[in-house]
Amino acid sequence: MTADPRLKAQDYKSEIKPIWCPGCGDYHVLLAFTRAFAELGLAPEDIAVVSGIGCSSRIPAYTSCYGFHGVHGRALAVAAGLKVARPDLTVVVATGDGDGYSIGGNHFLHACRRNLDITYIVMDNHIYGMTKGQPSPTTEPDFDTALSPGGTGLRPFHPLVIALASGANFIARCFSGQPAETASVIVEAIRHPGFSFVEVLSPCVTFRPDQREWKNLVHPAPVAATNDPAVAARRIMTDDGFNLGVLYRGDRRPYRPEVGVSSADLSELEREFEI
Amino acid sequence: MSASDDRDRVPAKPGEPCDGPPVANLADLFAVAWRIEADAVERYHLLADQMETFNNTELALVFRDLARAEGIHRDEIQRMAGDIDVVAHARSLPDWGRGESPEKADLGDAHYLMTPWHALKMALAGEERALSYFQHVVATAGDPKVQEMAKEFVEEEAEHVNLCHRLLRKYPAPQGESWSDDPDPAIAQE
Numbered sequence: 441m442t443a444d445p446r447l448k449a450q451d452y453k454s455e456i457k458p459i460w461c462p463g464c465g466d467y468h469v470l471l472a473f474t475r476a477f478a479e480l481g482l483a484p485e486d487i488a489v490v491s492g493i494g495c496s497s498r499i500p501a502y503t504s505c506y507g508f509h510g511v512h513g514r515a516l517a518v519a520a521g522l523k524v525a526r527p528d529l530t531v532v533v534a535t536g537d538g539d540g541y542s543i544g545g546n547h548f549l550h551a552c553r554r555n556l557d558i559t560y561i562v563m564d565n566h567i568y569g570m571t572k573g574q575p576s577p578t579t580e581p582d583f584d585t586a587l588s589p590g591g592t593g594l595r596p597f598h599p600l601v602i603a604l605a606s607g608a609n610f611i612a613r614c615f616s617g618q619p620a621e622t623a624s625v626i627v628e629a630i631r632h633p634g635f636s637f638v639e640v641l642s643p644c645v646t647f648r649p650d651q652r653e654w655k656n657l658v659h660p661a662p663v664a665a666t667n668d669p670a671v672a673a674r675r676i677m678t679d680d681g682f683n684l685g686v687l688y689r690g691d692r693r694p695y696r697p698e699v700g701v702s703s704a705d706l707s708e709l710e711r712e713f714e715i
Numbered sequence: 716m717s718a719s720d721d722r723d724r725v726p727a728k729p730g731e732p733c734d735g736p737p738v739a740n741l742a743d744l745f746a747v748a749w750r751i752e753a754d755a756v757e758r759y760h761l762l763a764d765q766m767e768t769f770n771n772t773e774l775a776l777v778f779r780d781l782a783r784a785e786g787i788h789r790d791e792i793q794r795m796a797g798d799i800d801v802v803a804h805a806r807s808l809p810d811w812g813r814g815e816s817p818e819k820a821d822l823g824d825a826h827y828l829m830t831p832w833h834a835l836k837m838a839l840a841g842e843e844r845a846l847s848y849f850q851h852v853v854a855t856a857g858d859p860k861v862q863e864m865a866k867e868f869v870e871e872e873a874e875h876v877n878l879c880h881r882l883l884r885k886y887p888a889p890q891g892e893s894w895s896d897d898p899d900p901a902i903a904q905e
Contacts, residue, residue, distance in 0.1 A: 448806060462765040462825035617823050
């Protein structure tokens with residue numbers, strides 16, 4: 441696989457028009473995806489974009505790459521199988537906080553642990569947008585709506601800390617309103633060996649209009665990324681949630697299972713189940 | 716900021732920070748100018764599509780009109796470039812540092828209940844960024860031909876800025892924050 445410098449961001453867009461709400465952060469994330477792919481010079485057919493269910497999971501249809509719009513919460517399971525079977529493909533998983541952290545929460549833990557060479561991009565808007573505004577695992581405990589009177593009172597999930605503790609090899613946070621910076625981080629995440637996790641703060645302007653304020657709250661991380669998990673844990677645990685950039689760059693060897701070398705004969709296994 | 720506050724707004728000054736592709740010769744300049752307009756056409760059509768999806772047909776028409784106007788400018792630049800293949804040259808240009816060329820309206824500013832005033836404000840911001848960019852080229856160009864041509868683009872963009880101001884006088888600014896109040900709000904599941 442060789443990089444083709446002639447490819448431009450536009451070459452990675454499909455003919456399908458996005459139907460996200462006007463102002464949705466996911467438009468910018470799509471721009472960042474296509475810009476990152478162009479910077480890497482990868483042929484669209486060498487990239488597979490896998491997703492689950494939700495607004496953000498519509499992204500595969502909007503790219504010209506291979507795509508798989510999967511089952512709710514199972515994007516990482518599909519992506520893991522794909523990467524094992526086709527290690528030559530660049531596998532990028534696109535999802536949201538509801539799909540990725542709640543329904544797919546268990547897959548998240550084990551994908552980090554396995555450390556396959558996959559890039560996992562979660563568009564986090566702290567809400568289930570597609571199903572009309574239910575609290576997600578990252579929703580603030582006092583988010584008071586008709587759907588959650590008085591707020592859930594639940595401690596929000598801390599995805600970056602959980603990714604670190606579970607073994608992710610690259611951890612970053614971006615903001616959708618900064619597509620150039622987001623694209624650069626996605627490039628770095630794809631290039632970094634192993635499981636790369638990028639959380640993108642992507643406002644849901646319809647159900648969380650307060651998130652329009654995020655553009656005034658985000659700021660670049662004041663220190664460079666570390667490869668020391670203990671240092672990274674302390675930084676991530678104590679930051680304000682708006683700290684942007686690469687926060688952890690690990691050096692674990694990616695998991696690359698050998699495929700097709702087993703001496704086991706599948707037909708023998710099948711015979712055991714014959715009636 | 717209200718529409719009236721904007722009427723006498725002074726355009727951005729030359730030499731302001733610029734993150735555009737470097738302009739070394741006339742071919743670069745025409746290619747950059749062409750791309751600014753081509754990007755604007757694409758972006759306005761995208762915004763029009765969004766508004767149609769949300770049944771804001773009035774706004775969709777405004778964005779289509781803006782796209783058509785930018786398309787005329789794009790084609791005019793291509794004509795002015797003569798034998799220079801601006802389309803091919805534009806493709807070889809590096810991306811803009813902020814990720815977006817000057818006249819690409821910020822998608823984050825869109826709203827399904829926005830009004831023509833908001834659309835024109837978006838257009839004005841883009842034209843002002845383009846004006847600032849070409850002023851920067853005038854101030855920094857080493858080639859007198861580039862400088863001369865860039866001055867023409869400055870005049871052109873200044874006229875576009877003025878046009879936006881004139882149009883903004885026709886469309887009143889919405890009062891307060893009530894424009895985004897949705898009588899049938901999106902949160903429907905209880």
